[in-house]
Amino acid sequence: MDIQEYTRDTFDTKVFFTEYWRKKPLYVRGAAADFLGATWSVADFDAALACARAGGHNVLEREGEVTFIEDVSRFHEGLAAKTARFGALFGTPGTWFDTVRTHTPSGIGSHFDHSDNFVLQQQGTKEWRLASPGHIDRQDIARRMMEVPGVGAHPLPPEPEHQVCFTLEPGDLLYIPLMWLHSGVSHADSLSLSLVCPAVSLQTAVVPFLTQVLKHRMTGHQPIPAFHAGLSSEQREAVAAGLHKATRALIERMSDEAVLEAVTALQREHLTAADHQQAGGE
Structure with missing residues (x-):
């Protein structure tokens, strides 16, 4: 070279x-x-x-x-x-x-x-x-x-x-x-x-802030059913299916526009602060 x-x-x-x-x-x-x-x-x-x-x-x-x-x-x-x-x-x-x-x-x-x-x-x-x-x-x-x-x-x-x-x-x-x-x-x-x-990986730039936003909005606060020993096989399958459905709904709520805006606001605050831009222009 x-x-x-x-x-x-x-x-x-x-x-x-x-x-x-x-x-x-x-x-x-x-x-x-x-x-x-x-x-x-x-x-x-x-x-x-x-x-x-x-x-x-x-x-x-x-x-x-x-x-x-x-x-x-x-x-x-x-x-x-x-x-x-x-x-x-x-x-x-x-x-x-x-x-x-x-x-x-x-x-x-x-x-x-x-x-x-x-x-x-x-x-x-x-x-x-x-x-x-x-x-x-x-x-x-x-x-x-x-x-x-x-x-x-x-x-x-x-x-x-x-x-x-x-x-x-x-x-x-x-x-x-x-x-x-x-x-x-x-x-x-x-x-x-x-x-x-x-x-900074994309995951690092998203997941911690997403978790913070979800906690603030109390999204996903519901306790999930316990997979206890008293469940029959049919009941266990039904509980698992319910958890699968609830998980899908939670993931869909994560892509809500309001959640996205809240996450990007935290990114702007912590990753693209004004002092970064000022220093880069020196």
Whole structure:
């Protein structure tokens, strides 16, 4: 693949959303500090690691090789303050930061994520290889979005023409789009920070709000008959048929226009807030 297609001299928000967001990777040399508005040091990493361990947080580690702290923003006030701003900018509620430090040539293996990721290289050098989601089975992508355990690890296609490769040095930025396969391997000592922007599945955007609306409207409040041991076979079948009929009626009521409007109102409130739109226009 032609590396120039994925490279720009600066990180321009308007250009990024038009040409790159959830379409293809972007590499910008020296853009990490401006993007983050700060830097991330070994001292910052060590302090966050101590807090994570003290709080019983699960730290992934191969001693002497690599240490990975998921959601490190929980343990660093400066990063925590930035998650809301980035979440608004990219329209991704629940945004967080991860960090990884390596001491030897190492990585965590090729995989794909149900999130958009911005890798901000702080120290050392790391080689990245990426490939499009076209190499992943569609059912695996669906399982990943539904957060099925054990889904995500996946080999890169062996053909070089199906991979795009980047060398990240201190200060560089790499955007990895949603579901793109990726593998990062450090040369030796390395420190990086990643902004994780989780995608929201349609089910997540509908079902919790639908449940909230139905509870508010007291739709489906009726107690169902108990399938107790005193029922005869005929009675049990009749009760099951009644439950089937009531279930159909409830599902039909869920598609009522008033219910739809109430659900979309909650979506607008929680997923498309005004501050998201304002941040995106900066």
